[in-house]
Amino acid sequence: MxxxxxxxxxxxxxxxxxxxxxxxxxxxxxxxxxxxxxxxxxxxxxxxxxxxxxxxxxxxLGAIRELLDLGDHPNRPCEEADTIARRHLKQVERRIARLNALRTELRRMVRECGGGRAAECRVLEVLRDHAECLTDHEEIGA
Amino acid sequence: MxxxxxxxxxxxxxxxxxxxxxxxxxxxxxxxxxxxxxxxxxxxxxxxxxxxxxxxxxxxLGAIRELLDLGDHPNRPCEEADTIARRHLKQVERRIARLNALRTELRRMVRECGGGRAAECRVLEVLRDHAECLTDHEEIGA
DNA sequence: CGTACACCTTACAGCTGCTGGAGGTTCAAG
DNA sequence: CTTGAACCTCCAGCAGCTGTAAGGTGTACG
CATH class of the missing domain: 1.10.1660.10 (Multidrug-efflux Transporter Regulator; Chain: A; Domain 2)
Incomplete structure:
Protein backbone atom coordinates (compact mmCIF):
# COMPACT_ATOMS: atom_id res chain seq x y z
CA MET A 1 0.00 0.00 0.00
CA LEU A 61 -6.40 14.12 -21.03
CA GLY A 62 -9.53 13.51 -23.09
CA ALA A 63 -7.69 11.13 -25.38
CA ILE A 64 -6.12 9.41 -22.41
CA ARG A 65 -9.51 8.91 -20.93
CA GLU A 66 -10.60 7.15 -24.10
CA LEU A 67 -7.48 5.01 -24.13
CA LEU A 68 -7.94 4.00 -20.51
CA ASP A 69 -11.50 3.12 -21.22
CA LEU A 70 -10.36 0.93 -24.06
CA GLY A 71 -7.80 -0.73 -21.83
CA ASP A 72 -10.61 -1.59 -19.44
CA HIS A 73 -12.45 -3.52 -22.14
CA PRO A 74 -9.86 -5.80 -23.71
CA ASN A 75 -12.26 -7.41 -26.14
CA ARG A 76 -13.20 -4.30 -27.98
CA PRO A 77 -11.42 -3.88 -31.29
CA CYS A 78 -8.32 -1.78 -30.99
CA GLU A 79 -9.16 0.40 -33.97
CA GLU A 80 -10.13 3.12 -31.61
CA ALA A 81 -6.73 3.22 -29.99
CA ASP A 82 -5.20 3.32 -33.41
CA THR A 83 -7.48 6.16 -34.46
CA ILE A 84 -6.62 8.17 -31.39
CA ALA A 85 -2.93 7.64 -31.93
CA ARG A 86 -3.16 8.56 -35.59
CA ARG A 87 -5.15 11.67 -34.84
CA HIS A 88 -2.53 12.69 -32.36
CA LEU A 89 0.25 11.96 -34.80
CA LYS A 90 -1.40 14.21 -37.35
CA GLN A 91 -1.54 17.04 -34.88
CA VAL A 92 2.07 16.59 -33.98
CA GLU A 93 3.00 16.69 -37.64
CA ARG A 94 1.02 19.85 -38.18
CA ARG A 95 2.77 21.44 -35.25
CA ILE A 96 6.15 20.48 -36.54
CA ALA A 97 5.35 22.02 -39.90
CA ARG A 98 4.22 25.22 -38.26
CA LEU A 99 7.22 25.41 -36.02
CA ASN A 100 9.56 24.85 -38.92
CA ALA A 101 8.07 27.81 -40.76
CA LEU A 102 8.40 29.78 -37.59
CA ARG A 103 12.00 28.85 -37.14
CA THR A 104 12.84 30.04 -40.62
CA GLU A 105 11.10 33.31 -39.92
CA LEU A 106 12.86 33.81 -36.61
CA ARG A 107 16.24 32.92 -38.01
CA ARG A 108 15.84 35.45 -40.73
CA MET A 109 14.81 38.03 -38.20
CA VAL A 110 17.77 37.38 -35.99
CA ARG A 111 20.23 37.20 -38.85
CA GLU A 112 19.20 40.58 -40.14
CA CYS A 113 19.49 42.37 -36.84
CA GLY A 114 22.57 44.46 -37.30
CA GLY A 115 22.91 45.49 -33.67
CA GLY A 116 22.19 49.20 -34.07
CA ARG A 117 19.60 51.23 -32.25
CA ALA A 118 16.05 50.06 -31.71
CA ALA A 119 14.86 52.61 -34.25
CA GLU A 120 16.30 50.63 -37.12
CA CYS A 121 16.11 47.16 -35.61
CA ARG A 122 15.05 44.52 -38.10
CA VAL A 123 13.43 42.41 -35.44
CA LEU A 124 11.09 45.19 -34.44
CA GLU A 125 10.56 46.17 -38.03
CA VAL A 126 9.58 42.71 -39.08
CA LEU A 127 7.08 42.50 -36.30
CA ARG A 128 5.67 45.87 -37.25
CA ASP A 129 5.30 45.22 -40.94
CA HIS A 130 5.12 41.60 -41.69
CA ALA A 131 1.42 41.15 -42.10
CA GLU A 132 0.85 38.23 -44.39
CA CYS A 133 2.72 35.10 -43.24
CA LEU A 134 1.56 32.22 -41.14
CA THR A 135 -2.10 32.63 -41.71
CA ASP A 136 -2.67 29.13 -40.47
CA HIS A 137 -5.16 29.28 -37.67
CA GLU A 138 -3.90 26.66 -35.36
CA GLU A 139 -3.18 27.43 -31.77
CA ILE A 140 -0.55 30.06 -31.66
CA GLY A 141 1.57 29.22 -28.68
CA ALA A 142 2.26 25.66 -29.73
CA MET B 1 -11.48 56.87 -35.07
CA LEU B 61 2.89 38.12 -24.02
CA GLY B 62 5.74 38.85 -21.64
CA ALA B 63 8.24 38.96 -24.46
CA ILE B 64 5.91 41.11 -26.51
CA ARG B 65 5.67 43.52 -23.64
CA GLU B 66 9.44 43.85 -23.65
CA LEU B 67 9.52 44.32 -27.40
CA LEU B 68 6.85 47.00 -27.28
CA ASP B 69 8.74 48.74 -24.56
CA LEU B 70 11.80 48.72 -26.72
CA GLY B 71 9.84 50.09 -29.65
CA ASP B 72 8.78 52.98 -27.43
CA HIS B 73 12.42 53.98 -26.85
CA PRO B 74 13.99 54.05 -30.30
CA ASN B 75 17.38 55.13 -29.07
CA ARG B 76 18.04 52.15 -26.89
CA PRO B 77 20.34 49.58 -28.40
CA CYS B 78 18.47 46.84 -30.14
CA GLU B 79 20.46 44.07 -28.52
CA GLU B 80 17.54 43.40 -26.27
CA ALA B 81 15.20 42.74 -29.14
CA ASP B 82 17.79 40.47 -30.61
CA THR B 83 18.16 38.62 -27.33
CA ILE B 84 14.44 38.13 -27.00
CA ALA B 85 14.17 36.86 -30.55
CA ARG B 86 17.11 34.52 -30.09
CA ARG B 87 15.70 33.18 -26.85
CA HIS B 88 12.43 32.52 -28.58
CA LEU B 89 14.17 30.87 -31.50
CA LYS B 90 15.96 28.53 -29.10
CA GLN B 91 12.69 27.52 -27.54
CA VAL B 92 11.15 26.88 -30.90
CA GLU B 93 14.10 24.73 -31.85
CA ARG B 94 13.85 22.75 -28.65
CA ARG B 95 10.18 22.18 -29.30
CA ILE B 96 10.83 21.00 -32.79
CA ALA B 97 13.39 18.52 -31.53
CA ARG B 98 10.98 17.21 -28.95
CA LEU B 99 8.16 16.92 -31.41
CA ASN B 100 10.35 15.09 -33.87
CA ALA B 101 11.18 12.48 -31.25
CA LEU B 102 7.52 12.25 -30.48
CA ARG B 103 6.59 11.79 -34.08
CA THR B 104 8.97 8.89 -34.43
CA GLU B 105 7.52 7.31 -31.33
CA LEU B 106 3.95 7.76 -32.50
CA ARG B 107 4.69 6.49 -35.97
CA ARG B 108 6.20 3.37 -34.55
CA MET B 109 3.22 2.89 -32.31
CA VAL B 110 0.75 3.28 -35.13
CA ARG B 111 2.73 1.11 -37.51
CA GLU B 112 2.82 -1.76 -35.08
CA CYS B 113 -0.87 -1.76 -34.32
CA GLY B 114 -2.10 -4.85 -36.11
CA GLY B 115 -5.80 -4.10 -35.72
CA GLY B 116 -6.74 -6.93 -33.39
CA ARG B 117 -8.49 -6.69 -30.06
CA ALA B 118 -7.58 -4.10 -27.44
CA ALA B 119 -6.03 -6.86 -25.34
CA GLU B 120 -3.08 -7.19 -27.67
CA CYS B 121 -2.99 -3.65 -29.05
CA ARG B 122 0.50 -2.31 -29.48
CA VAL B 123 -0.61 1.25 -28.90
CA LEU B 124 -1.97 0.44 -25.49
CA GLU B 125 0.96 -1.79 -24.75
CA VAL B 126 3.50 0.86 -25.57
CA LEU B 127 1.74 3.30 -23.34
CA ARG B 128 1.67 0.76 -20.54
CA ASP B 129 5.29 -0.26 -20.73
CA HIS B 130 7.38 2.37 -22.31
CA ALA B 131 8.82 4.08 -19.29
CA GLU B 132 12.13 5.57 -20.30
CA CYS B 133 11.82 7.84 -23.35
CA LEU B 134 11.36 11.55 -23.56
CA THR B 135 12.62 12.39 -20.14
CA ASP B 136 13.06 15.96 -21.22
CA HIS B 137 11.14 18.12 -18.82
CA GLU B 138 9.78 20.76 -21.07
CA GLU B 139 6.14 21.50 -21.16
CA ILE B 140 4.37 18.38 -22.20
CA GLY B 141 1.51 19.55 -24.32
CA ALA B 142 3.65 21.60 -26.67
C1' DC C 1 4.31 7.50 26.38
C1' DG C 2 5.72 11.87 24.36
C1' DT C 3 7.21 14.52 20.79
C1' DA C 4 9.29 15.82 16.53
C1' DC C 5 8.80 15.90 11.96
C1' DA C 6 7.50 14.26 7.60
C1' DC C 7 3.58 13.57 5.38
C1' DC C 8 -1.10 13.98 4.71
C1' DT C 9 -5.84 16.66 4.42
C1' DT C 10 -9.14 20.30 2.25
C1' DA C 11 -9.86 24.51 -0.05
C1' DC C 12 -8.86 27.80 -2.99
C1' DA C 13 -5.98 31.12 -5.83
C1' DG C 14 -3.06 31.49 -9.77
C1' DC C 15 -0.65 30.51 -14.20
C1' DT C 16 -1.25 31.55 -19.98
C1' DG C 17 -4.06 33.51 -23.35
C1' DC C 18 -7.84 34.02 -24.29
C1' DT C 19 -13.27 32.91 -25.09
C1' DG C 20 -18.14 32.97 -24.11
C1' DG C 21 -22.31 34.46 -21.88
C1' DA C 22 -25.71 37.38 -19.31
C1' DG C 23 -27.84 41.51 -18.89
C1' DG C 24 -27.86 46.19 -19.92
C1' DT C 25 -26.57 50.66 -22.82
C1' DT C 26 -25.31 53.36 -27.00
C1' DC C 27 -24.98 54.53 -31.76
C1' DA C 28 -26.11 55.13 -36.47
C1' DA C 29 -29.13 54.08 -40.25
C1' DG C 30 -33.67 54.50 -42.05
C1' DC D 1 -37.97 58.26 -33.44
C1' DT D 2 -37.35 53.63 -33.73
C1' DT D 3 -34.89 49.69 -34.41
C1' DG D 4 -31.20 46.49 -34.26
C1' DA D 5 -26.42 45.81 -34.33
C1' DA D 6 -22.65 46.82 -31.80
C1' DC D 7 -21.09 48.26 -27.64
C1' DC D 8 -20.55 48.12 -22.28
C1' DT D 9 -19.22 45.56 -17.61
C1' DC D 10 -18.74 41.62 -14.98
C1' DC D 11 -17.91 37.07 -14.35
C1' DA D 12 -17.09 32.07 -15.42
C1' DG D 13 -14.55 28.76 -17.87
C1' DC D 14 -11.09 26.13 -20.97
C1' DA D 15 -6.33 22.89 -20.25
C1' DG D 16 -3.47 21.01 -16.97
C1' DC D 17 -1.73 21.65 -13.57
C1' DT D 18 1.02 24.25 -9.44
C1' DG D 19 1.38 26.53 -5.15
C1' DT D 20 -0.04 28.03 -0.64
C1' DA D 21 -2.36 28.22 3.97
C1' DA D 22 -4.04 26.16 7.91
C1' DG D 23 -4.58 22.27 10.00
C1' DG D 24 -4.70 16.83 10.97
C1' DT D 25 -2.11 12.11 10.80
C1' DG D 26 1.48 8.55 11.12
C1' DT D 27 5.69 6.84 12.58
C1' DA D 28 10.29 6.51 14.48
C1' DC D 29 13.12 7.52 18.23
C1' DG D 30 14.18 8.34 22.87
Missing part, protein backbone atom coordinates in the same frame (compact mmCIF):
# COMPACT_ATOMS: atom_id res chain seq x y z
CA UNK A 2 1.43 3.31 -1.11
CA UNK A 3 0.85 6.74 0.27
CA UNK A 4 0.10 9.42 -2.26
CA UNK A 5 3.61 10.75 -1.82
CA UNK A 6 5.17 7.38 -2.59
CA UNK A 7 2.98 6.96 -5.64
CA UNK A 8 3.95 10.44 -6.77
CA UNK A 9 7.62 9.66 -6.44
CA UNK A 10 7.35 6.38 -8.30
CA UNK A 11 5.56 7.91 -11.24
CA UNK A 12 7.22 11.28 -11.32
CA UNK A 13 3.94 13.03 -10.67
CA UNK A 14 3.20 15.75 -8.16
CA UNK A 15 0.93 14.89 -5.29
CA UNK A 16 -1.53 17.59 -6.30
CA UNK A 17 -1.63 16.31 -9.81
CA UNK A 18 -2.72 12.89 -8.56
CA UNK A 19 -5.48 14.46 -6.52
CA UNK A 20 -6.41 16.48 -9.56
CA UNK A 21 -6.66 13.32 -11.67
CA UNK A 22 -8.91 11.85 -9.03
CA UNK A 23 -11.07 14.95 -9.03
CA UNK A 24 -11.61 14.84 -12.77
CA UNK A 25 -12.24 11.11 -12.68
CA UNK A 26 -9.09 9.90 -14.42
CA UNK A 27 -7.94 8.07 -11.32
CA UNK A 28 -10.42 6.16 -9.16
CA UNK A 29 -11.02 7.15 -5.57
CA UNK A 30 -8.54 5.11 -3.57
CA UNK A 31 -9.02 3.50 -0.19
CA UNK A 32 -8.33 5.57 2.89
CA UNK A 33 -6.74 4.99 6.28
CA UNK A 34 -8.78 5.59 9.41
CA UNK A 35 -7.25 9.02 9.53
CA UNK A 36 -8.47 9.75 5.99
CA UNK A 37 -5.21 9.44 4.08
CA UNK A 38 -5.24 7.88 0.61
CA UNK A 39 -3.62 4.50 0.14
CA UNK A 40 -2.85 3.12 -3.33
CA UNK A 41 -2.33 -0.37 -4.72
CA UNK A 42 -0.58 -1.87 -7.73
CA UNK A 43 -3.50 -1.18 -10.09
CA UNK A 44 -3.34 2.47 -9.27
CA UNK A 45 0.36 2.50 -9.94
CA UNK A 46 -0.21 0.94 -13.36
CA UNK A 47 -2.99 3.27 -14.25
CA UNK A 48 -1.09 6.36 -13.24
CA UNK A 49 1.99 5.17 -15.10
CA UNK A 50 -0.11 4.74 -18.19
CA UNK A 51 -1.49 8.24 -17.84
CA UNK A 52 1.96 9.70 -17.37
CA UNK A 53 3.41 7.94 -20.38
CA UNK A 54 0.57 9.11 -22.50
CA UNK A 55 1.04 12.64 -21.21
CA UNK A 56 4.72 12.48 -22.02
CA UNK A 57 3.69 11.61 -25.54
CA UNK A 58 1.53 14.71 -25.49
CA UNK A 59 -1.87 13.05 -25.50
CA UNK A 60 -4.51 15.37 -24.06
CA UNK B 2 -12.19 53.19 -34.90
CA UNK B 3 -14.66 51.34 -32.76
CA UNK B 4 -13.37 48.28 -30.99
CA UNK B 5 -15.19 46.11 -33.49
CA UNK B 6 -13.55 47.82 -36.46
CA UNK B 7 -10.14 47.51 -34.84
CA UNK B 8 -10.84 43.86 -34.20
CA UNK B 9 -11.76 43.25 -37.80
CA UNK B 10 -8.71 45.06 -39.14
CA UNK B 11 -6.29 43.11 -36.99
CA UNK B 12 -8.02 39.77 -36.94
CA UNK B 13 -8.45 39.94 -33.20
CA UNK B 14 -11.56 39.24 -31.15
CA UNK B 15 -13.15 42.14 -29.38
CA UNK B 16 -12.71 40.44 -26.03
CA UNK B 17 -9.09 39.89 -26.70
CA UNK B 18 -8.55 43.59 -27.23
CA UNK B 19 -10.27 44.35 -23.94
CA UNK B 20 -8.14 41.68 -22.35
CA UNK B 21 -4.96 43.28 -23.68
CA UNK B 22 -6.12 46.56 -22.22
CA UNK B 23 -6.81 44.91 -18.89
CA UNK B 24 -3.33 43.46 -18.66
CA UNK B 25 -1.78 46.72 -19.79
CA UNK B 26 -0.58 45.60 -23.19
CA UNK B 27 -2.82 48.08 -24.92
CA UNK B 28 -3.33 51.56 -23.48
CA UNK B 29 -6.70 52.72 -22.28
CA UNK B 30 -8.24 54.34 -25.32
CA UNK B 31 -10.40 57.43 -25.45
CA UNK B 32 -14.11 57.01 -24.97
CA UNK B 33 -17.24 58.50 -26.44
CA UNK B 34 -19.66 60.29 -24.15
CA UNK B 35 -21.59 57.10 -23.94
CA UNK B 36 -18.49 55.25 -22.75
CA UNK B 37 -17.53 53.34 -25.89
CA UNK B 38 -13.87 52.90 -26.78
CA UNK B 39 -12.48 54.75 -29.78
CA UNK B 40 -9.11 53.88 -31.26
CA UNK B 41 -6.62 55.80 -33.39
CA UNK B 42 -3.85 54.89 -35.80
CA UNK B 43 -1.32 54.33 -33.02
CA UNK B 44 -3.55 51.75 -31.45
CA UNK B 45 -3.93 50.01 -34.76
CA UNK B 46 -0.16 49.85 -35.16
CA UNK B 47 0.39 48.61 -31.67
CA UNK B 48 -2.22 45.92 -31.88
CA UNK B 49 -0.91 44.81 -35.26
CA UNK B 50 2.52 44.50 -33.75
CA UNK B 51 1.16 42.41 -30.91
CA UNK B 52 -0.72 40.14 -33.28
CA UNK B 53 2.25 39.57 -35.53
CA UNK B 54 4.39 38.73 -32.58
CA UNK B 55 1.73 36.34 -31.31
CA UNK B 56 1.57 34.70 -34.70
CA UNK B 57 5.28 34.12 -34.36
CA UNK B 58 4.55 32.52 -31.01
CA UNK B 59 6.08 35.14 -28.75
CA UNK B 60 4.56 34.98 -25.27
Missing amino acids: LTIGALAKRTGTKVQTIRYYEEIGLMPEPGRTEGGQRRYGADDLDRLSFIRHARQLGFP | LTIGALAKRTGTKVQTIRYYEEIGLMPEPGRTEGGQRRYGADDLDRLSFIRHARQLGFP
